[in-house]
Amino acid sequence: MHAMQYEFTLPADYDMGIVRSRVARVGHLLDDWDGLGVKTYLMRERGVNGSPVNQYGPFYLWNTLEGMNRFLWGGAFQGPVDDFGRPAVRQWTGLAFEEGAASAAAPAFAVRRRQPVPNGVELASFMADAVEETGQLAADGAVLAAAAVDTHAWELVHFSLWEQGLWEQGLWEHDAPKADGDLFEVLHLSAPGRDRLAHGRQW
Structure with missing residues (x-):
């Protein structure tokens, strides 16, 4: 497994309806992409659910590097580059993957946490x-x-998807x-x- 994410941080007054419309128009294009495990089309809106920014930030879990490279270099990635500019593309080597207790549910939101791998830790234990x-x-x-984990920046990323819950009522905090x-x-x-x-540990 290989994880990947890029983010487009947009102006504070940007109409995020443009992002929603774009995803509605093109999101299906990777529904059968060979080598892709999961792509989540993610958005944060300034002032909503504590977000300080307007941001579009798709997150990927790849089964194969060939599938990832075909996306990046075969033309598909040129679309968001043309629309929003060329972003830095973060990549992490997979440590673990698990289907959750709500695996059959449609995800409504995602949580991503990046953290440094501290100097001096015992790596096997930390991972x-x-x-x-x-x-x-x-x-x-x-x-x-x-x-x-990114072993160049020594950064760990945790990523999880969560079901609808009370999202539609605007009460997700409960x-x-x-x-x-x-x-x-x-x-x-x-x-x-x-x-x-x-599934499970990747080594």
Whole structure:
């Protein structure tokens, strides 16, 4: 498994309806992409659910590097680049993946937490703890949960999807996910290879 995300931080007065319309128009294009496990089309809106920014930030879990490279270099990635500019593309090597207690539900929001891997820690133990947290998020009611690491920046990312709950009523804080991090709304989920993502620890 390979995790990937890029973010477009947009002006404070940007009409986020443009992002919603764009995803509604093109989101289906990766619904059958070979090599893709999961793509979540994610959005944060300034002033909503504590977000300080307007941001569009798709997050991917890839089954194959070939599928990821075909997306990046085969033309599909040129679309968001043309619309929003060329972003930095973060990549992390997979540590763990688990289907959650709510795996059959449609995700309404995602939680992403990035954290440094501190100097001086025992790496095997630190990564084992990340695997354990992934399993705990899955057991706590996530749709799915994953962890991955960037060994250049020494950054760990936890990513989890959560079901509708009270989202439509604007009361998500009373049914909040049991995860810390940045909260994103899920606009669309493409999951052609979700059933082929390896479960558990990735080594």
